Amino acid sequence: MKKLIVITSGKGGVGKTxxxxxxxxxxxxxxxxxxxxxxxxSTPNVGIHLGSPEAPINLNHVLKxxxxxxxxxxxxxxxxxxxxxxxSIKEFKKxxxxxxxxxKKGFKKLSEWVIVDSAAGLGNEAMSxxxxxxxxxxxxxxxxxxxxxxxxxxxxxxxSNKRVKGIIVTRVKKNDIEMSxxxxxxxxxxxxxxxxxxxxCVSESLSKKDAVVHTHPKSNAARAYKEIxxxxxxxxxxxxxxxxxxxxxxFKKLGLKK
Numbered sequence: 001m002k003k004l005i006v007i008t009s010g011k012g013g014v015g016k017t018x019x020x021x022x023x024x025x026x027x028x029x030x031x032x033x034x035x036x037x038x039x040x041x042s043t044p045n046v047g048i049h050l051g052s053p054e055a056p057i058n059l060n061h062v063l064k065x066x067x068x069x070x071x072x073x074x075x076x077x078x079x080x081x082x083x084x085x086x087x088s089i090k091e092f093k094k095x096x097x098x099x100x101x102x103x104k105k106g107f108k109k110l111s112e113w114v115i116v117d118s119a120a121g122l123g124n125e126a127m128s129x130x131x132x133x134x135x136x137x138x139x140x141x142x143x144x145x146x147x148x149x150x151x152x153x154x155x156x157x158x159x160s161n162k163r164v165k166g167i168i169v170t171r172v173k174k175n176d177i178e179m180s181x182x183x184x185x186x187x188x189x190x191x192x193x194x195x196x197x198x199x200x201c202v203s204e205s206l207s208k209k210d211a212v213v214h215t216h217p218k219s220n221a222a223r224a225y226k227e228i229x230x231x232x233x234x235x236x237x238x239x240x241x242x243x244x245x246x247x248x249x250x251f252k253k254l255g256l257k258k
Contacts, residue, residue: 001106003113004107005165006039006133009140010149012120015170016139017045018202018212020117022222023168025211026229027113028080030237033109035073036083039129040119041097047084049121050076052208060086062103064097069106078214081111097128120154130157135165137193142169142178147187154188166193168228174199196221209255220240 009022017040024036026219038046038059046054055074061067062083077097086092097119107114118129130136136157140150157164167188172178172195185192199221205212213222223239230237 002065002108002112002114004104004116004134005131005137006116006118006129006135007137007139008118008126008130008153009120009138009146010151010153011146012043014139014141014146016120017049018169018206019137019139019170019196019225020115021046022116022211022213022225023229023232024080024113025078025213026222026225027115027233028078029213029217029226030229030235032233032234033081033112035083035107035114037107037114037116038085040125041085041095041118041124042092042119044085044087046082046117048087049206049209050082050084050086050211052082054087055084055239058084058086060088060095060248062089069103071111072220073110078211079085083091083107087195092246097125098131100128101132118214122152126154127160133162135163136186137165138165138167138190140184140188141171142173142180142184142195147179147184151188153165154190159207164190166191168193168196170196171198172196193231194224196224205251 007016009016018056024034028034038044057067057072062069064070074084103204116129119125138150138153140146154164167190180194201216201219202212202221205215216222223242226237227239
């Protein structure tokens with residue numbers, strides 16, 4: 001059954017776009033057809049993360065009625081499908097975010113799975129993406145301000161009769177300062193889909209303009225995203241077998257093996 005999942009958060013800077021891209025990449029890794037839509041119309045980052053900061057045809061043109069939806073679809077070398085949005089402020093002023101919901105059926109015709117990166121916060125733009133969701137995934141960090149904003153997003157989803165599939169906690173350091181998974185689960189009263197560790201490979205993937213699942217497939221962060229994707233898809237994934245051997249990492253650091 002085709003499904004549209006909106007990735008959202010109560011605040012910006014928690015790793016929402018990184019999660020949207022890598023969850024999509026991880027689902028694609030398991031052989032699924034995935035379309036990533038940049039529904040963050042005011043501050044779009046999907047194209048920037050994947051090396052196409054300003055596509056000639058994008059979601060803005062679709063929302064204005066200038067082109068058909070299929071014309072704004074680009075295919076990443078991995079097989080991922082992407083619909084980017086324009087980084088132009090001038091273009092943003094010409095569109096109405098609430099028109100997004102009119103294209104829900106169109107998005108689902110293009111792919112089995114649709115992952116939408118929403119705007120941060122809980123304003124009209126974010127709600128425009130949330131309103132077309134089959135399910136929501138909330139992204140947060142293991143700290144009180146982020147958890148508080150995530151709780152607001154969950155309450156808003158409930159008021160909109162939208163199902164929250166679960167929580168993805170990013171930038172996990174596993175120290176004594178951050179909140180534990182059990183505490184996060186109790187506060188948000190939602191299942192934890194996964195914990196993404198703080199990983200330098202994520203920053204390196206951003207500099208390479210690609211998903212960490214592609215650039216560092218055996219890294220801790222990539223394996224964590226694959227675990228979440230496997231859970232959503234109901235497939236078996238052994239993250240330990242996918243772990244890079246310690247000697248391989250050692251040789252890589254010495255520049256002896258790539």
